[in-house]
Amino acid sequence: MMIANGGPMAVHKNVSFGDEIKRAAQALETDKQGLARHLGLPVGTLRSWEARGAPAYARLALAALVVNLNPDDVLNTSVKSGK
DSSP states (O other): OOOTTSOTTOOOTTOOHHHHHHHHHHHTTOOHHHHHHHHTOOHHHHHHHHHHOOOHHHHHHHHHHHTTOOHHHHHHHHHHHTO
């Protein structure tokens, strides 16, 4: 969850996407390959984002997944509303 009280995906400054992936995997009781499957991505894409930084939509999709929302629905809603 992307919450400010220190939950599994708490928002902290200077947290790498790799750290977010680890927290998400723990929260969902899976591994990086499982996260990639849930997101519909090759695991290599997650590794690349870990190394080079992730786009904002990747962070949003990961947060949606952790709170049991469909990342596609969340991203499509954000695009439609102009966010």
